[in-house]
Amino acid sequence: MSSMEEYRAAFDERVFDVLRPAAHTVPALGTRLAEAGLQPDDLVDVAALDRLPVQSKDDLIDLQAKDPPFGGYLAPGTKIRRIFQSPGPLYEPEPIVDDHWRGATALEAAGFGSSDIVLNCFGYHLSPAGVMFEEGARVLGCTVIPAGVGNFDLAVRAARDLAATAYIGLPSYLKALLEKAEEQDGPPLRFERAIVTAEPLPPSLRNWLEERVPTVRQLYGTAESGMLGFECEAVSGLHVPDDALVEVCNLDDGSPRLDGGEGQVVVTVFSAHYPVVRFGTGDLSAFASGECSCGRPTPRLVGWLGRSGEAVKVRGMFLHPRQVTAVMSGIPSVSAYRFLIDRVDHKDVLRCEVVPAAEGVDHHHLVTEVHDTIRSGLRFDVEVQVVRALEAGAAPVTDLRTWD
Ligand SMILES: [Zn+2]
Structure with missing residues (x-):
């Protein structure tokens, strides 16, 4: 057996022991299985789990909006220590x-x-x-x-x-x-x-x-x-953990890639309280070949190869075009805008160009208004620049960064 097959096989038991019972009690997981034509008791191994379509962050955001706060993924009776909000917004419970x-x-x-x-x-x-x-x-x-x-x-x-x-x-x-x-x-x-x-x-x-x-x-x-x-000390890729299943999956059908090819990083966390199942991170990567000299048995991701979705990471935080649109549409004094992300001296710089909705608007006032609205709505500090016009159909977010 290859190390990849061994790695995957080590999770068969947890699919059966943790996710199968969870599918009976966690409403959203049961619904998701049913939509894929599966019963909770079909979850006997990783191969069965892979029949579930990958769930995107946007899917989860929609699900939470429909069924707040956790979209039906929290097991009944679970005590929570903390609740976080990450960009989207998406709420994440932390069980005790x-x-x-x-x-x-x-x-x-x-x-x-x-x-x-x-x-x-x-x-x-x-x-x-x-x-x-x-x-x-x-x-x-x-x-x-x-x-x-x-x-x-x-x-x-x-x-x-x-x-x-x-x-x-x-x-x-x-x-x-x-x-x-x-x-x-x-x-x-x-x-x-x-x-x-x-x-x-x-x-x-x-x-x-x-x-x-x-x-x-x-x-x-x-x-x-x-x-x-x-x-690890060999510094040759990123060992995946042995307590959560990390897969690299084809972008078209979500099937796991075992050939070392590039795909989306998809994760399953075996929590009976809040199961994260076949969650698509939106990040692209691939598995490195060969064993690691450190002796750790888990496979290694080669590193981050880009984003499969629309969201981009700026200063370590996601900037979602959908959220950008929602926040910017709330500023009537702006008729058009675009966000530009650049990298200066190893630091991300986020700039927002805005076109005033009317002639003779006080630019200083407009800059302050846009800056403060973005900070409170998106939690990003942004350099605002008033421009005369923008090209028609300009993308709301453009990433100009290059990585050497
Ligand atoms: Zn290693």
Whole structure:
């Protein structure tokens, strides 16, 4: 058996033991099976599971809107510790389970342990990233500084004063912190290890970071399904976890690809409380060939190869064209607009060009109005520029970034 077949076969039991009973009690899962012509008791192995069509994030957003708050996916009687809102909006429940988002495995592979003081630079507000990592770090006994995003100068100060040994966050933010500390008087930051995620890590940035931080490892995950891949010491792809089924599936029919070809990353999380089943992340990847020299048995994703859907990631957060349209249509003083995403000095820059609806509008006032509406509606800080006209039919979101 190939390692891919072994990996998949290891989940047969969990399909039978966890998802089959869940399909009897979780209303949305039962409905989904019925729509695919399946009965709950048909869920006997991974092959049976693969008969279910892939569910997209947009499907889930629609389902939640029709049947709030969780679209019928929460098992009756489940106690929830937290509820997050990620862009869409999409609500994610966190059942009362230790390390529900399964981050500890990835942190441990990067050497995180009980002697670490971790500067966690993911947001703790609404979106789950901050807490996802906090929970993983807690399981390993790390001390966490909940820095979140923003408060940049204070985060530099805290990392220095408290002698933080580890970092979690965007790679671009890590670079900015290190640069800031180097500019200032006083000792430099001495992170021994870092987990970076939510944006690409081009070789030039990786080299820059590794000159200052001995261990830099990438992690891959999503708000809906938690940790889905991590780099080991061999740094040759992202090992998928052994407690959630990660598949790479054909874009047309959703069937799993076992040949190493490119496709959409599709995940199944075996939670009896909130089963995430054949969820399409919208990310493109492929499985690397061969075994890893580290000896971990799970296959490796080659990394992030792009997006299959419309949403684009900016500064680690998704920007959804549908949500953009909804927010921008609420500004009557704007007649046309487009969003441009670019990359300057390893940082994403988001710009919004707007055409005023009437002549003689006060530009300064319009810029402030658009900026504030976007910030409250999309949670993005954006540079607003008033322009005379835009090409007819311009896409609402254009991604100009290139990755070296
Ligand atoms: Zn490995």
